[in-house]
Amino acid sequence: MRRYELMLVIRPDVADDKSQALIDRTTRGIVAAGGQIVKVAPWGRRRLAYPIDRHREGSYHIILFEAPSDSIVELEHTLLITEEVLRHLVTRVERPSKSTRGDGSELDDLDDLDVPSGLDDEEDDEDRPEFIDESESEAAPAAID
Numbered sequence: 001m002r003r004y005e006l007m008l009v010i011r012p013d014v015a016d017d018k019s020q021a022l023i024d025r026t027t028r029g030i031v032a033a034g035g036q037i038v039k040v041a042p043w044g045r046r047r048l049a050y051p052i053d054r055h056r057e058g059s060y061h062i063i064l065f066e067a068p069s070d071s072i073v074e075l076e077h078t079l080l081i082t083e084e085v086l087r088h089l090v091t092r093v094e095r096p097s098k099s100t101r102g103d104g105s106e107l108d109d110l111d112d113l114d115v116p117s118g119l120d121d122e123e124d125d126e127d128r129p130e131f132i133d134e135s136e137s138e139a140a141p142a143a144i145d
Contacts, residue, residue, distance in 0.1 A: 035067030
């Protein structure tokens with residue numbers, strides 16, 4: 001199963017109990033399709049960047065879940081036909097890979113892994129392209145007609 005993040009923007013005129021019912025219905029659909037809910041986070045009411053269906057605000061909700069990839073199509077279809085949802089976006093979230101330390105213990109986060117970035121390696125200088133800032137360039141600026 002893969003990890004996904006679902007962002008829902010619900011119409012602002014929907015009552016709180018109906019929006020919670022929509023969130024519950026969505027999470028039950030994910031679980032029924034073989035998924036597992038990791039986290040549900042309401043972000044509250046926020047101003048939209050542009051009007052959607054004459055609405056200037058929306059109620060944002062984030063659902064982090066794990067599900068088989070074939071169940072995402074059904075979830076998106078359900079959200080497309082739901083009138084209370086102004087917009088939705090499902091994105092795949094990369095989980096950090098598990099690595100092992102030299103002593104055999106596992107690392108859960110890549111931040112704990114002490115790996116050099118590779119930019120300080122002196123032996124690879126001839127293979128790496130040289131980056132030149134435009135201010136350091138000796139070329140004359142192009143003439144503008």
